[in-house]
Amino acid sequence: MNELDQFDLQILEILQKNNLTPQRDIGEHIGLSAAAVQRRIKRMRETGIVKADVSVIDTEKVKHSVTLIVEVFLERDKIDLIDQAQRLFTSAPEVQQCYYVTGESDFVLIIVVSSMKDYEQLTRRIFYGNDNIKHFRTLVSMNTVKSGLEIPINMLL
Known part of the structure; x- marks a missing residue:
């Protein structure tokens, strides 16, 4: 597995806060093109670094409190x-x-x-x-x- 570089780590930090952040916004924030961000995210998903893209549900609002x-x-x-x-x-x-x-x-x-x-x-x-x-x-x-x-x-x- 490839080592994670600073760009990968910055991408992961952003995705953990909101995995719906547009790739162009991530790229602008860290200094990469949207295409480069997309390739990196795809690689991290394929290698299992990113295990899932999920929505965190408020348990009380769905009556599982x-x-x-x-x-x-x-x-x-x-x-x-x-x-x-x-x-x-x-x-x-x-x-x-x-x-x-x-x-x-x-x-x-x-x-x-x-x-x-x-x-x-x-x-x-x-x-x-x-x-x-x-x-x-x-x-x-x-x-x-x-x-x-x-x-x-x-x-x-």
């Missing part, structure tokens, strides 16, 4: 069971983020649902009845203080 942080503890740490748990968690659309972690718990999940009743149904679907899940611990977010997806690229510039 309950955010939960869930620690999951597995019964056994066999690779096939870890892989099975990963598939289970990533297949649930309510699971926004899934981290396989070190420490006491095996996984940390960030879950967004519209109500605690929905969360109860989710726990029945993915936790209870799964022989490899020893237990899970749920933290309910009272307020989202900060939620972001940006990587601090400006520190590399």
Whole structure:
């Protein structure tokens, strides 16, 4: 994979703030032509540096305002069971983020649902009845203080 140069990093910084920024505006800001910006963005998408172009949704405005942080503890740490748990968690659309972690718990999940009743149904679907899940611990977010997806690229510039 090619190394990222200063132009690439500047493009990424702009795209992280608004991936709908016109390429000519990006080019004017960093001193490249729109065509050069387009080629660089295309390369970064093809190589997987840019994984997706998404819209960040306000969870409250779409009535999915309950955010939960869930620690999951597995019964056994066999690779096939870890892989099975990963598939289970990533297949649930309510699971926004899934981290396989070190420490006491095996996984940390960030879950967004519209109500605690929905969360109860989710726990029945993915936790209870799964022989490899020893237990899970749920933290309910009272307020989202900060939620972001940006990587601090400006520190590399």
